Amino acid sequence: xxxxxxxxxxxxxxxxxxxxEDIILVSYIQEHGPGxxxxxxxxxxxxxxxxxCRLRWTNYLRPGIKRGNFNPHEEGMIIHLQALLGNKWAxxxxxxxxxxxxxxxxxxxxxxxxxLKKLQSGSAVGAMDxxxxxxxxxxxxxxxxxxxxxxxxxxxxxxSPPTSFSAASSSGSKLARSSSTTYASSTENISRLxxxxxxxxxxxxxxxxxxxxxxxxxxSTHPIKNSNNPITPAVAASxxxxxxxxxxxxxxxxxxxxxxxxYESMLSFENVSNISWPEKSCCDSIQRKGGExxxxxxxxxxxxxxxxxxxxxxxxxTFLEKWLLDETVAxxxxxxxxxxxxx
DNA sequence: AACTCCCGCAACCGCCTATCA
DNA sequence: GTGATAGGCGGTTGCGGGAGT
Numbered sequence: 001x002x003x004x005x006x007x008x009x010x011x012x013x014x015x016x017x018x019x020x021e022d023i024i025l026v027s028y029i030q031e032h033g034p035g036x037x038x039x040x041x042x043x044x045x046x047x048x049x050x051x052x053c054r055l056r057w058t059n060y061l062r063p064g065i066k067r068g069n070f071n072p073h074e075e076g077m078i079i080h081l082q083a084l085l086g087n088k089w090a091x092x093x094x095x096x097x098x099x100x101x102x103x104x105x106x107x108x109x110x111x112x113x114x115x116l117k118k119l120q121s122g123s124a125v126g127a128m129d130x131x132x133x134x135x136x137x138x139x140x141x142x143x144x145x146x147x148x149x150x151x152x153x154x155x156x157x158x159x160s161p162p163t164s165f166s167a168a169s170s171s172g173s174k175l176a177r178s179s180s181t182t183y184a185s186s187t188e189n190i191s192r193l194x195x196x197x198x199x200x201x202x203x204x205x206x207x208x209x210x211x212x213x214x215x216x217x218x219x220s221t222h223p224i225k226n227s228n229n230p231i232t233p234a235v236a237a238s239x240x241x242x243x244x245x246x247x248x249x250x251x252x253x254x255x256x257x258x259x260x261x262x263y264e265s266m267l268s269f270e271n272v273s274n275i276s277w278p279e280k281s282c283c284d285s286i287q288r289k290g291g292e293x294x295x296x297x298x299x300x301x302x303x304x305x306x307x308x309x310x311x312x313x314x315x316x317x318t319f320l321e322k323w324l325l326d327e328t329v330a331x332x333x334x335x336x337x338x339x340x341x342x343x
Numbered sequence: 344a345a346c347t348c349c350c351g352c353a354a355c356c357g358c359c360t361a362t363c364a
Numbered sequence: 365g366t367g368a369t370a371g372g373c374g375g376t377t378g379c380g381g382g383a384g385t
Contacts, residue, residue: 016353038370055354090373110351
């Protein structure tokens with residue numbers, strides 16, 4: 001039979017989002033909360049399909065997301081999770097709640113894959129092969145990539161022991177390249193407009209409430225995720241929940257729009273850092289490191305240790321979790337992230 | 344300075360799953 | 365139980381910008 005694409009309708013706009021569209025979408029979601037995407041274009045007048053609205057929100061506008069500048073530890077996590085889970089980007093993203101699956105996917109395809117390939121060709125270790133044509137690790141339960149992965153979608157992966165490999169850090173790459181595209185530059189305008197909108201909104205909070213401005217939200221080319229986005233801290237806190245829920249449950253559970261007081265309380269650092277983190281000691285150690293970005297990632301990752309099953313369909317991953325989240329191993333990961341000379 | 348090539352990312356497409364009537 | 369619909373996910377693509385020549 002086949003369902004017609006939701007974007008088939010005439011008059012549906014495609015292509016890059018404009019700042020105005022972003023504002024409309026954010027405003028609407030601020031008012032009604034995410035979810036019921038079907039009604040978003042209708043109610044907002046956006047000439048976008050519901051899917052496009054959802055993607056735009058989840059991948060770009062959603063507060064609390066961090067974009068670009070993957071640190072070595074994140075790289076390590078992605079690499080290992082990819083080895084363990086395959087191209088289950090959503091599942092992988094659940095362990096890096098500040099990252100979107102799209103972002104992780106892009107980063108894998110554009111950076112990590114190449115790095116691993118390069119590394120392997122250089123070291124001939126063969127522990128990790130990013131290319132499907134030479135999936136040497138597959139026989140050991142590591143699902144590495146693309147085609148093989150696609151042939152067996154949504155199948156729980158058998159976790160395999162972490163392979164011994166080195167991965168490149170982002171130093172020396174183009175990672176720091178400015179993403180000041182036409183759109184990116186316009187997002188600064190969005191930021192300002194949003195700020196103005198928030199000020200005029202009864203729900204809005206003054207920018208003085210911004211927190212973590214300096215640390216984890218430094219990319220000024222993405223104002224939505226940085227301090228200029230007044231809704232970021234609150235929703236970031238709300239999203240920093242055990243095992244990143246799916247968008248629907250994440251917001252529809254009566255918590256769509258953060259109330260004023262709730263908003264404020266959520267902004268307190270204690271609250272953010274104490275949202276039932278089961279192993280605060282781990283977080284503390286991370287905090288002592290002064291690792292700006294790692295800090296929250298770790299916290300959220302630690303949350304997953306609570307034992308609940310990953311909603312995105314990932315296996316229980318107790319081993320994985322243990323390995324990834326173990327404090328001492330975290331250090332090993334960082335060590336493994338040390339650049340080989342070829343980088 | 345101009346041109347070409349390469350790279351990264353945002354967004355689209357199509358399929359799958361979950362949910363509901 | 366079945367079909368319709370919305371949401372979710374992963375793969376792919378096209379565009380814009382930077383690097384290289």
